[in-house]
Amino acid sequence: MATDRAPRPRPAWVSQILLTVVLLCYLFPFVWMVATALKPADEIFRKPPTLVGSRLEWANFAGALDHLPLWRLLWNSVFTSALGALLVVVVSVPAAYAFARLRFRGSNALFVCFLGTLMVPQEVIVTPMFLLTRELGWDNSYQALVLPWAFTAFGTFLLRQFFRTIPVELEEAAMLDGASRPRVLWSVIVPIARPAIAVLAVFTFLTYWNSFLWPLVIVSSMDMATVPLGLQMFLGQSGNRWDLLMAAATLAVVPMVVVVLLLQRHLVRGIALSGLGGR
Amino acid sequence: MSTHLAARRSRARARDGWAALGFLSPMVIGFGLFMVYPLIASIVVSLYDWPVFGERTFVGLDNYRSLLDASTFWTVLRNTLVFVLAYVPANIAISLGLAVWISPRIRGRGLYRALFFLPAVTPLVANAVVWQVIFSPGGFAASTWSSVTGGEAPNFLGSSTWAMAVVVMLSLWQGIGYNLLIFSAGLDALPEDVMEAATLDGAGTVRRFWSIVLPLLSPSLFFALVMTLISSFQVFAQPFVLTGGGPGDATETLVTYLYRTGFERFDMGMASAVAWVVFGLIMLVTALQFLGQRRWVHYGD
Structure with missing residues (x-):
């Protein structure tokens, strides 16, 4: 009989401590990054490795800021990511509503056309996009960083799925009161769909934020570079100033740590609410 | 009327x-x-011989033909497949394991999830540069290796066997966060009474996981698998920054090859041909997954 019993689960605190150890190992590269950023240059590759050098070299941060226009890079990244997210939301919301609710000729054909491009990877169109943006005279500009990737089917698809779960009766009531379609969209649908819209905005922001291939292709000067590209350029120029590179990396990582900690409650809930997880 | x-x-x-x-x-x-x-x-x-500067000429399928004839193409294709085969199963297993581990019994679950998610949103070049410092000769990994084993450490990024392993590890480090969140959302949505009933029936943790949690979670699992596979065929920044595709072409992938063809050798026609090969591969693999999903994905009731 005893052999049939399910094994006793580990006590919660053991599980918790083990998990914390795993987490600390997981975050070790960040720890090493900060540690290296604070070491004198000649102590970075010491054997055996030590976490702290003979002194804390705060000057590395000033040095990084001298060599790398970090504030400019951060601004470029935040600005293009925020603008991209805003643009995607602004064009996707009405388009998604049209597909979800309005009956018009060719709606199915058009929607299938949209869906067909969901799987097209960026690489397939990066070459003609490069030729097109050069043709438009946009290379090395904000519009080249933002516009080409703001009209993807993903946002429209995600929001359409969400809009369709909203009971039609809510809109019909508003329409009987004489509200127009734009009015219904703005004051009935958008407030209900706010979580899904927020998720779309956050994920679009992150996509722009982490985008590397496109900035690498289209941006040629440091003052238009985003954070990833700027770090890459710096790496190319001064390959062995690891102390400065780690200081720059630290300064680039810190804002995201703050953002993630602030948003921690919403991360999982957002995915659950928006149906992004395949449900 | x-x-x-x-x-x-x-x-x-x-x-x-x-x-x-x-x-x-x-x-x-x-x-x-x-x-x-x-x-x-x-x-x-x-379909053209299309240099960025200069005359373009129509060449039909020649780009595709010379692509398939180039030994480099087969090398980068093999590298990409090795990456996909190592990265995707490990990513799914680790992120699913962590999602289950961070169960309701863990205090501060939101914080754990957020911190495991962190490398997914920190600038990926920053991530790659940190890994470069850790794995470069004389860096943390090498010094630790020689202190522990007493022997000479391999040159991780300079060895054709190790370099791909480090690329995979870096990709896992920054890639599992998304799937962790997706699985967590899926797990949180599981009906509590089903889980309770399973416990009362005496189902052990392991059996409960395989016969109840996993089938209920299969839509999330399918979604994560499809997305992770698609993105793994497109791997670019990690090898590009960490190893530069090297040593030799040991970590050159389809997309780093595309970049070099189009934007270092300025052969737009050939780069587009590579792009369509990548797309074809992704479509093929995704189609296979959708065909196979009926066998193991359970939607709703």
């Missing part, structure tokens, strides 16, 4: 048509210019 109703309906429909036009046109115009046009153009470009 009924004609009256029909007239009203068709008026409503006409109004809908105008509203749809207004609602859709910003998206459709942008979509046409920045998606449909480049998509068609990329087919056209792939």
Whole structure:
């Protein structure tokens, strides 16, 4: 009989401590990054490795800021990511509503056309996009960083799925009161769909934020570079100033740590609410 | 009465048509210019000898032919497949394991999830540069290796066997966060009474996981698998920054090869041909997954 019993689960605190150890190992590269950023240059590759050098070299941060226009890079990244997210939301919301609710000729054909491009990877169109943006005279500009990737089917698809779960009766009531379609969209649908819209905005922001291939292709000067590209350029120029590179990396990582900690409650809930997880 | 109703309906429909036009046109115009046009153009470009500067000439399928003849292409294809086969199963297993581990019994679950998610949002070049410092000769990994084993440490990024392993590890480090969140959302949505009933029946943790949690979670699992596979075929920044595709071409992937062809050798036609090969592979693998999903994915009741 005893052999049939399910094994006793580990006590919660053991599980918790083990998990914390795993987490600390997981975050070790960040720890090493900060540690290296604070070491004198000649102590970075010491054997055996030590976490702290003979002194804390705060000057590395000033040095990084001298060599790398970090504030400019951060601004470029935040600005293009925020603008991209805003643009995607602004064009996707009405388009998604049209597909979800309005009956018009060719709606199915058009929607299938949209869906067909969901799987097209960026690489397939990066070459003609490069030729097109050069043709438009946009290379090395904000519009080249933002516009080409703001009209993807993903946002429209995600929001359409969400809009369709909203009971039609809510809109019909508003329409009987004489509200127009734009009015219904703005004051009935958008407030209900706010979580899904927020998720779309956050994920679009992150996509722009982490985008590397496109900035690498289209941006040629440091003052238009985003954070990833700027770090890459710096790496190319001064390959062995690891102390400065780690200081720059630290300064680039810190804002995201703050953002993630602030948003921690919403991360999982957002995915659950928006149906992004395949449900 | 009924004609009256029909007239009203068709008026409503006409109004809908105008509203749809207004609602859709910003998206459709942008979509046409920045998606449909480049998509068609990329087919056209792939049929040309198309240098960035200078004359372009129509060459038909020659780009594809010389691509398939180039030994480099087969090397980067093999590298990409090795990456996909190592990365995707490990990513799914680790992120699913962590999601289950961070169960309701863990205090501060949100914080754990957020911190495991962190490398997914920190600038990926920053991530890669940190890994470069850790794995470069004389760095943390090498010094630790020689202190522990007493022997000479391998040159991780300079050895053709180790370099790909480090690329995979870096990709896992920054890639599992997304799937962790997706699985967590899926787990949180599981009906509590089912889990409780399973416990009362005496189902052990392991059996409960395989026979109840996993089938209920299968839609999330399918979604994560499809997305992770698609993105793994497109791996670019990690090898590009960490190893530069080296040593030799040991970590050169399809997309780093595409970049070098198009934007270092400025051969737009050949780059587009590579792009279509990547796309073809992704479509094939995704189609296979959708065909296979009926066997193991359970939607709803």
